[in-house]
Every structure is written in C-alpha cells, then in structure tokens.
Amino acid sequence: MTTLVVCLDRTDDVGRKTGLRSPVVGWEAVRALVTDVGLADPEDSGVNTLLESLRVAQNLRDESEEVVVAVVSGDHESMVSADRAVADQLDDLITEYEPESAIVVTDSAEDERLIPIVESRVRVDSVDRVVVRQARDIESTYYLLKQFLADEELRQTVLVPIGLTLLVFPLLATTVGPATGAAAITTVIGLFLLYKGFNVDEILARLAHQTQESLYSGQVSVVTYVVAAGLTFVGLFVGALGVSNVGETPGVVIPATRFAFDSIPWLAMAALTASAGRLLDEAISDEPIRTSFLNLPFIVVAVSLVVRGFSAYFLEQQDAIEPFVVPAHTLWVLSNERFAMGAGQRLALFVVTAIVVSLVGARIASSLSGQRDDLDSADGGAPSETGADREPEAAADATGTPDSEPPADRTDPELTDGGADAGADVDPSEERTR
Template sequence: MQTLIICIDRDDDLGEKANVTTPLIGREDNINAAVKLATADPEDSDSNTIFGGVNVLDELLAKGVDAEIITFAGDKNVGIISDQKISAQLDAFMREHEATNAIFISDGAEDETLLPIVQSRIKIDSVKRIVVKQSANLESTYYILKHALNDPKISQTFFVPLGLAAMIYAIFLLARYPEGAIIGISAAIGLYMLYRGFNLDQPFALLRERIKNSFYEGQMTFVTYTIAAIMGVIATMIGAVTLWQYYITGGSWYYGIITLITIYINVTIWWYVVAILFADLGKMVDQKLSKSFTIKEISPALFIIAIGLLFWGASSYILSVSALAGETLNSELSLQYFVYSVVGAIMIALLGIKISMTGTSSEKLPKKGKDKAKK
C-alpha cells in the first residue's frame, strides 16, 4: 500500500465500550467497529473519527491511490501506558506491511499528541480533525456541564476533592472534634493538589499495571509489593499515633514543628526502608528466575540502607538536642551515633557503587572475549 490512513482512539473507548480489539485493518472492520461503538455510546466522538477516516479512504481510492485504513487504540489510563500500547501496535504493523506515507485522523488535541510518535515511524502528509456539528439545543450550558461532569477525567478532578473534604468533616464531627476538620481537610486537599500538580497519576498507573501483570504472570513481585504496601501503611499509622501523642501532650508550640516531623521520621524510617527492600527483593527473585539477574541489581538496596541510616542518625541527634532531650550525655551519645551513621552510610554507598561498576564491567568482558576469539 502507498498511503496509510491512521485513526487513533487513545483512551480505548472501542475496547471499553464496544469490546473491540485493535488494530482494525481495512474498511469493513473499521465500519463494523464504528457502528458497534456508536450503538454502545452514540455520543462518543471516536466513531465519527473512524467514519471520517473511511470517508478519506473512499476519496483516495476514487482517485486511484493505493490506500488502506487502520485504527489503533490505547488504554483507559491515558498517558504513558496508552501511548506504549499504540506504539507497540504501530511497530508490529509496520514490520509486516510497507507504507510510504500516512494521513492522521483525530477528533481533538488529545489524539494529536500521538503525532510525534507516529511521525517517528512513518511520514505524515496530512492531519484531519473531525469536528462534530451540533444543534443549538445541544450547545446549551446545561448540556455541556452535564456531559462534562459525566466525563471520568473531569468528574475525578472535580468530585474527588469535594467528596474527600465531606468525608473528613463527617469523621471529625462523629469524633466530636470539629476543630480538627479544618486541619484534616486542608491536609487532604493539599496532598491531592500535590498529587495532581506533580502528575503522579502516571507513575501510579504504571505501578498498578506492573502489579496486575505480576499477579497474572505468577511473579514474586506481587507478594513482595503487597508486603511492602502493608508495611508502609503500618509505618504511617505508627508515625501518626506517635505524633498525635506528642501533639496532645505538648502541642506544636512546645516541641516545635521540626521536632514533631523529626519524631515521625525517627520512628518510621526503618519500616519504610524494610518495605522498599521487600519490593526490591521480589524484583531480584523474578530476575533470577528469568535468568536476567546481574550483581549490580543489589546496588539500589544498599543505597536505600545508606539513606535510612543517614535519616535515622540525623533524626536521633536532632531529637537529643531538642525539647525532648533529657541529659547532656544523651546528646553526646547521639552525636556519636550520627557520626557512625554517616561513616556507615558512606561505606555502604561505596560498596554499592563498586558492585554496580563490577556488574557493568562483567557484562562487557564476554563481548571482548568474543572479539579476541574472532581475531
């Protein structure tokens, strides 16, 4: 074929709503899929995108151009996961078929973010955006708001903070502590804004996809990730309870905010370190079973231990010289612990660096040996 007409369904409405598997190659398969999607959800614009691609195909065929239409779908987790799935489908298609140029069909700016990915694999001659014409009644404010709030992307951004604030307020009212509701609501909304601001939904989506794959493939990482999550929850609860006990006995005005934060770090750091080590251990076991394990995989675990040692030593020293310090001897002893922790962390980090460099050099040795053998 000479020209490829590419339609993109980035959020996989074809699979989620119409139960259609992509890629869809050919006019008949694309029309059938578009009809199924339009039947399942008449308001979805992806069906119009496919019909628009079929219209372009008919025009090219009428002019004698050798053309074909294909539709790719991503994943409901729009972002890295969906783009990787579309890239894999496109690569598989290009390995089996030859096409010199392509026409990109989209229904908006979201699908057009895939243009650089497609252009890296095939020349794009034209981009056509399908715009659905609406009647005056459908363009009313009520209709726009109603359907915008039905969109999961918008509803999650709008309703989650409100629902979270209402739940926290209700919990504090039941506990007969309405003053704490302001603190809880502010903290929850602040964490949510940081989560959205740093775009952490993509890493969490990747982690969820990895855990799901490890479960279905019977990997050790599923068990160790579960253990790590449980230990993380336990650590958070221990830190919160300890922090609350100090707060109600003295308050932040007595101990100081930095001291309270240091208390939390001191009582939870080793729980978090062990949780991360469990997750890393499962990864190493799976690599060992798949025969892809190298000695340098141990380096991250050593760095985690070194960081935990530093945080523990520093937090212990800060607590000894703060309002919680009882005697000068404790301060001197904790200073020694801090110095020992710094020295120990440096030694462990250097060991991790040496192991990492050893693993890298050992991977290069067989290649050199093969080159010498050929000579």
C-alpha cells in the first residue's frame, strides 16, 4: 500500500522564493527544499508545512508503510492556471507511483481549496493543516496591523466607514441629541451594508454601460425610455392628486386604491411606450423579433385593465366614484335611454376585456412566430435542381438511357471496323488471313 503525502502550495511561494519547479518528490529533495525556503524567507509558514510533511511521512514509515512525499505548487498568475497546474502535477504523480491513498498537508484556507482536486484523483485519508504558534505580544499585533493597512481594499471597506462615523457622531450628538445621532448613523451603516451586499455599484456600472452603448448605437428605445419616465412621473403625480382629494379617510386601503385608479392609465401608457421602443429596436435589427416582445404590449394593456377594474369596483362600493354610465344612441344599448352599469358589471367588463386582449396578443405572437418559422424553413431547404445542376446520370435518365447499362467498349471490333454491316462485305478467306 503506497501513501502519497502531498504538500499543497497554490500560489507557488516555494517556486518564487527558490526558483525550483514543482513537483518536488522524495525525502531528500523535500528536506533540501526546507533549507532553501528557510534561507530565502525564514518568516514564511511554508517552512513549517514542509517539515510537517516530512514528519507525517516519517511516522508512516515507522509503521512499515510505503510513503511518497511530494510538494505540489500552482501558479501565481491566476487561480485557474494554478489549479490546472496542480491537477497536472497530481496526474503525473499518480501515474508514476500509483498511490492508493493520500494525506494532504496545508497551511492556509487558500491551499485547502485544492483538496477537491486531490479527492477527484485519489482517496484522501487525512487533511493536516499547519497552524504556526505566534507570540501574542505587541510586536506581533503591530505586524498584523501593518499587513492589514497594506491591503487597499480592506482600508476602504473598514477604515473609511469607521472614520466617517467618528467624525459625524459628535456633530449629531451636539445638534440633535445622542439617540437621534446614533439612529442616523446606524441607518447609514445599514444602507451601506445593503449597498455592498446587493452589489448596487456593479448594477449601476452595468446600467451606465448599457445606456452608453444605447446612445452610441442610436437605438429608438433611448427616446421611448425617456418618454416612459416622464409618463411615469405624470402618473405618480396624478395618483398623488387623487389621494389628496379623498379627504379624511381612515386606513390606507381607500387612498391606495384611489392612487392605483388614477395613476394606472398613465403608468400603462409609460409601459406601452417603453415596450414599443424596444419592439422597434428589435424590428430594425437583423435578428428576428422574439415572441416575448410581441406579446408584451398586450400583457401591459390586460394588466392595466384588471387593475383599473378592481380599483374602480372598490371605490364604487365606497361611493368614492360615480357608476359607469353608457350614453344613449350607442351600440351598447338598445334603447334611447342611458344605461348605468353596476360595480360588478363594470368589473366583469374590464376583466373579460383584459382576457380577450391577452388572448389576442398570444394569438398574434404565435401566428407571427409560425410565419417566421415557415420562412426560416423555406430559406433553409435544399435548392431545386435545374438542368445545369443535374448529374450526368440524371441527364441520362431524362433521355431514356438506363443507369445500369455499362459504357460501350471502344475496342469492340464492331465499332472499330464499322460494325456488323462492314464485316459482312469482307471475304471469308481474307478474314482468315487476318
């Protein structure tokens, strides 16, 4: 039974400090490597990791096991290249020594990320992580702080919020009180954590990049998005005016319903304008229009009708709006008198209209998609053969010559001597002379 004691070095600290290429295999080679790494950087924890690998290998040898100790290093250029280098070196070691199990020795969580690569190739019996005992004094704390301050990302993430808090809290405590100041600072810190947690900075950067590309490419959706934003603000303003006209009403149900009733037409127009711009961009581009963009305007109209119908039903039940009256001399009424629809009838009309609109949109989108598929299949079919494109065999079939008839032999006497008629005029004696 052969056991592989492998020391993992993902960032290739050993190679950069000694100039040696991994893998380093064998007891003597690893022991010499300990001296080289110790002379290059005595403070490196990799020295302790190499010594731990030798100790584990020695203990296994004392138990009469066949042991192969090796040091496998990655690449400091990128993590992907480092992992692939470690995988290639492990494949070579396993092919050469054929170990049945492995013991992994690491000194950091960064190196432990290579353990799944080892497990995918050989059974791992143990993972030995080396933790170097440090003196807990002022000097060690100083070096830890020095390493912390050397990292620019940690400084910006930790020190900047702490510094702003220490500057702002005394000002707020003297002006609005300690409790209010602490609440304000806690709110800002919470918003900052949410900002970092949801990657808002990346979302904003991606949005700015997409906007820049849209402006430079001349897309119609840029203009329609601006118009849609204006209609959205108008809808919010109209909804707010409707809520202000409600008056003193207990609860928030009626004001919210009034806001939806007044603002939904403008919000629907904003959504239709934005979807129309996106649809025009799809139509202008060379790619075929997707079905989702064709169906989107109908869905917007259907949803707006449903929201408008339900909000009108609740408001009419509370006598906040007048019933819907159909004027006389229209197609909806059969008499010359006006017809007032009830709240339920009005809701049913809006819901049925929304369903019809959504079905019409789905039908139009599916029909256009079917026509596009038919055109694609027609364009992608095999071209019809013309007389010039036909093979010689096909041309022969057209003239009535069978395909199976072999070609005539040009050395046939009937062809060279003029055929049977020519041979009949020859005297038999002359034929024998030939």
